[in-house]
Amino acid sequence: MTMIAPKESGSTPSPVLIYEKVRKLYGEFVALDEVSLRVDAGEVVCLIGPSGSGKSTLLRCTNALEPISGGTIYFDGRALPSVDRDIRKVRQRMGMVFQNFELFPHKSALDNVAIGPMTVLGMPKTQARERARALLAKVNLADKVDSFPSNLSGGQQQRVAIARALAMEPEVMLFDEPTSALDPETIGEVLNVMKALAEEGMTMIVVTHEMAFARRVADRVAVFEHGTILEHGSPEQIFENPETARTRDFLSHLGWDG
């Protein structure tokens, strides 16, 4: 038996994010249909499910890159704001990592990481670069600080992107299929960085097709389909004892044999 408990903290878990009946419509299309979910501090929650099931949409709604059509998302006890200036304050506290990395091609790895603190927090260049250097070392790219994105492999680019998000010292990290665009041989290096981050106690929401990662690292797994959460629970529950036939179906399609 494995315990399902928030890591370390010991005291009662405090929710960082609460999704309450969140709806998202694109015209007629219902991308999210009353999704409710709670993410506690220090938790790693993996969102799995077929493409187009709403996982990435939920992530983008979390930092207001997409406005929601109904329901409420609470971050740190408060509903997401609607005023642009307040939205920016919230985004500064959430890091996001994209499927296609989205590094800035006109900046070196170092400046990709330093640009957030410099532009958004007004941090002096030397100080921002110092922080960037430390973060690049943390994702094992100390030797690539001066490289431009075009000279980095996919796995290296994604690690720079993780460092870039961490530079804002976020309270939550949102990962949107971080390994889907990677060559198989570089997936591991990115997952290792993410695993280390999880072990440090970072609160993480990870949209992923990496079932082995979800199985090993997640505290909870939520299975999406057609804009709703089919079921959610501990990885053991989801992977070894799924409640719904659709979950079993989805997992078997991915070659997951339990």
Added chain:
Amino acid sequence: MEFDFSPVVDSWRYLLDGVGISLMLSVWTMLGSLALGAAVGLGRVYGSAWLRVPLVFYIDTMRSIPVLVVLVWIYFAMPLLTGLNLSPFWSAAVALSLHIAAYVAEIIRAGIQSVREGQTRAGLALGMSTAQVVRVIVLPQALVRMLPAFGSIVSVTIKDTAIASVIAVPELLRRSETLAGQSFRPIEVFTAAMLIYFLLLVPATRLIDLLYRRVAHLGRS
């Protein structure tokens, strides 16, 4: 047939001053069309729907009227209509700027819109404002992508200054016409003019191409 290039050789100073005026006109036209084109292009991408209507109208107008017509209108018709009198040189600079700015605006719009939406999302996700995203992330990449197109604008501008000859701006072509008329040596004089334009432009376009190849990767997201 016998060729005699002595009129060109004897009057090299006269022609060279003409080249100087052609280049001066090019520089003013480039400054004018860049400033106006940037304003129109940015307005078209980031402006309100109301602003976009007149801007699109301006671009369409300038792209459908021959630059020569704009030039003679500004030089001959505008003073009669408005009482505003411009010298031939400034008439040419204004006409060329108005014309070329429309193309510059389109290049700027296309350059900005070619930068992937995800780049903007990445900037916003860090907490940047839209203005910061444009300034720090989108425009630098867009500028790199615009370089080859700006290369053509530079050569089109220099070439188009030749039309200023119709309102007697004493630039290279005008002076060549004068010299050809006086010396009865049109073949030699106009061939020399052709060669001068060629020698001015080939290095310029090569240089921009070279520069672009150096920096292309900075705009590739």
